[in-house]
Amino acid sequence: MHSSADDIRKLLAAKTWAFVGLTDTPYRTVYQMAAFLQRNGVKIVPVNPRAEAVLGEEGHTSVPPGVDVVGIYRRSQFVGPHVDEAIEAGASGVWTPLDVVDEEAAGRAVDAGLTVVMDHCPKIEWPAYGPTA
Template identity: 60%
Template sequence: MDDRFADEGVIKRLLEKSGTWAFVGLGDDPHRTVYDQARLLQARGKRIIPVHPAAKTVLNEPGYASLAEVPAKVDVVGVYRRSEYAGQAVDEAITAGAGGVWLPLGVIDEAAAQRALDAGLDVVMDRCPGVEWALRRS
């Protein structure tokens, strides 16, 4: 993977300028990485939206079964699915009109990331929002 999906300016913009993050794969299991990342960004002032087939309330926010069901404008879609399923979530983010997509560490789908770039979305891939946040605050 090349660095076009780890642009420092894009990372900074998504972390600092965004307000609403939808987390695809966010369920109510506090032992999952997605739960930790959503809780961290929520504590930093971001509105989080759980997107999971079970559509449960997570971190006091109502959940939705798909991005298409989210009634709010989404700035960033965090794709916490295995790489082989990431493309579908990225395509849904494009259709939903999200401003950006963030694929965390180990979630890599260059073709999907390129589709998002081509559609005008900001893209970060194979980076951890929590680590990137800490790097900018230290």
């Protein structure tokens, strides 16, 4: 249903990613993935409860309009509402990291026309599917 090579390639080529759960804590996976994509030319948009600025980018309390991909770095049981935010914001895709899966939310996203990649790591996929691959 999702996470095909074409889906991964499409999302990794996106220019703007909102990262749900991104705070200024360098040892967290979400920070490392946002920093990695930023170093590779992707504009990042931090989304966290305090609207904290991270990696030099203005923070938001919810997914703002104008982002291409919403990376949801929360546990599986919290993915659904953020997928709904991505749909409402007009994003073209959602991505969840390794071991984070919500098939019901993925179905809603696909039904709304979004590309879905779940249970994958952008940094792992980049060498094979990133824009420079």
